[in-house]
Amino acid sequence: MSGRESGADPSFLCVHPHCELYGSDRTFLQSVRALKVRWPRAKITVLLTGKGPLYEAMREIVEDVRIDDMFVLRRSHFGPKLIFQLPRLASRIWKARRTMARYDVTYLNTVVVLDYMLASRLRRRPVLIHVHELPTGITAVVFSALLWLARAILIYISAATRNSYGWLKRKPAVIVWNGTQARAVLPRESAPGIVNLLLIGRFNAWKGQPLLLDALALLEPAERERLRVRLVGSVYAGQEHFKVAIEEKIAALDLSKTVELLGFDPNPDRYYAWADVVAVPSMEPEPFGLVAIEAMSASRAVIAADHGGLTEIVDDGVTGTLVTPGDATALRDAVRRYLADPALASTQGAAGLARFAAHFAEERYMAGIADAAQMVLDGALPSDLAAAPVSATSVA
Template identity: 35%
Template structure:
């Protein structure tokens, strides 16, 4: 594919173009320009996408004169959020390990892997530092081995079974520096103790003012579930929990499920059918993904994250804290590092519609028992998950990586198991 630059107010999107060192601006304001590449596997604005945007902004703030290329597999809503921080956005193939495509990747996809690794290697060679937003970007992790000391991989997932073995092997092979987004993620990958790694909790730029604490039981509870529709997230468990409520309590809940399935219309249709069969169509609505969730958080009294499989952390739960909304989460993965059960929200066993139903009944019928949760939720966000704390941890790892690249990969060491913003 030929290069097709699109100029908008001086900003460039390039298609399938590998930048060589000679084409970077070498000097700016009398200083050598750092060359940074940031690689992401998606193009939407779900939690991992928004986290990537915030990291790119953090990198720009730390290195204001750097040339920053952002590599995406295709254009999408995320582009508009990256324009201010990126020097250029490059749309080019990225070899991503997705569960839904494993059979194709293991057959037809393997033919494209050598070319993908070669492309990634050229870009790593052309960069002083490469930030990879997830372990599933296999081509960059494979290529990183050949130029160690330049790549930082940010681990945002807790895979299971064979997938965990494959991704753990990729990280070890890559010799990349590692940022884990939670202690749970670090524990799942069980990396060797001589790895250069840090735990840095995802932070967000929350609203200046949280929601007022307003639920007193005089109206239906406004319950929000935001995110992809998938077997992992547990939308069907939440619907079943509401169905199990006594009629009087069930009538006092209004639920909004916002998001869509990734290339899976059948899953979305099955969820709508479940809601109808449970007789909940009047009080449970399903809406497509929205780029700006602020109005939804302003509407909600409680945010539900009933995940059935391990969440590496849980951005939606953090966003809820920022708005002063108590989250109702499953006790699995990094979610337990976000929510303090009985203080800032509720933690229930994963996959248990019965336990979730009992907790919802308590929330609806006894609002006095959690009157202090909203203020405590906001305070925890400010103490642990504010964007400035995450920026400090990420910037520290980037500086270490630059230092190691200049000194040589064996001359500088960083402590393992040293969270930059530990939960208080």
């Protein structure tokens, strides 16, 4: 157990395998802020993989932010190549164990911090592992095995994420929905008779930009004249082909007058101000769906794929529209509803704002994370978790 005396200020080690400001990065920032708010005098050390936007933002919250050569699990490790990395991994596990021993609570954000994940097995006190991943195939097997080995209390970002690790049902866990800051009421910028449709997301194989383009091509020309679409995002280095494919598809479907491509912006407020409706047509299940709650915080209606964590966010017909995943016709029909009744976006946006305030406000998320940390500090056993009061969470 930790050597912490009763009543003493706790110490936290917070580990994150990235340094940008995308979804899980921003969530990590909120988590560290939650610990700082709950325990203002706590010793908090943050480990990142490099200096980037997250490093600079984190320095505004805590003083001790370090760069660590942690062993981050990559797809390239899924195979024989991992054998050649075993000596380095063993060394990293031993170093991680020594580092963790100096803190009351270790908080690992995401499943891919392999050295710290495995080192938790060697620690007498459980750690917190924040599970953002909703994997499939061999990745699901690997992640499930790692979580089974870890001596940890798991924080899932949605029930959908929790259910994807079916054989870990007996692992102590809580569900804490992500949260985001409330936004000032954003006046709509669309012209009379025009519907502005926004999709924010990285250009990759599953965020659904090509599907949305297919849906737009199914609209009548007169309908497209009353629609403006912005696709906002960027690609990982080496994956520029995804953006090129979207550009080529826009040209091939003759959508250049309707669709505009814009680069990623870590502050998306101006895009939400422009939008009437926000689309999240993910081809694969989202672990949660941060864009959806951001849109709701801006009082915007949401069109979302009917799977994964999005089904826990969007109240179909009330705060937006759920559509069959991968179905361009269903997506077209959803867009067509807002074209036929532009006032629907305002009505659903208002309902979305109320739902956001009730379930997805940043303060509720931060309370849930701090309460989970309190459980570890109190030495809560798995049998105690069913009765543990955890703000803004549900106990799995």
